[in-house]
Amino acid sequence: MYKLYGYIPELKLIKTDKNEEKIIDTIAKLIHKVERIQFMIVSMTECGPYVRTILSDRDFMDYIQEYVKNNKPLTRRLKK
Numbered sequence: 287m288y289k290l291y292g293y294i295p296e297l298k299l300i301k302t303d304k305n306e307e308k309i310i311d312t313i314a315k316l317i318h319k320v321e322r323i324q325f326m327i328v329s330m331t332e333c334g335p336y337v338r339t340i341l342s343d344r345d346f347m348d349y350i351q352e353y354v355k356n357n358k359p360l361t362r363r364l365k366k
Contacts (some may be wrong), residue, residue, distance in 0.1 A: 287302065287303075287304055287307075287329065287330060288302070288303055288304070288306050288309045288325075288327060288328070289301075289302050289327070289328045289329070290302075290303075290309045290310065290325060291311065291323040291325065291326040291327075291328055292310055292316065292320065292324060292325045292326070293320075294316075294320055298355075300312060300316070300325075301357045306329075306357075306358060308351075308354060309312075309327060310349070310350060310353065313325055313340065314346075317343070317346060323337070323340060323341055323342055323345075323346070324339075324341060325340040325341075325345070325346075326338070326339050326340070327339075327340070327349075336344065
């Protein structure tokens with residue numbers, strides 16, 4: 287379960303979803319509509335809560351790249 291928080295203008299829960307892509311889509315829609323970029327994504331892992339902050343466009347791009355890297359399906363086959 288992922289929870290997206292943002293400071294709009296104070297801290298508030300924006301979205302809760304099991305699908306991380308929906309969280310990314312929500313940030314993409316909001317990122318240029320807010321005065322300051324201040325988002326926090328909280329997810330529960332086997333080791334406890336994991337918190338990711340997004341404070342700039344660059345942070346958001348890094349987050350997307352990490353998501354794609356960790357969730358990209360294997361598209362190449364090994365040669366035999």
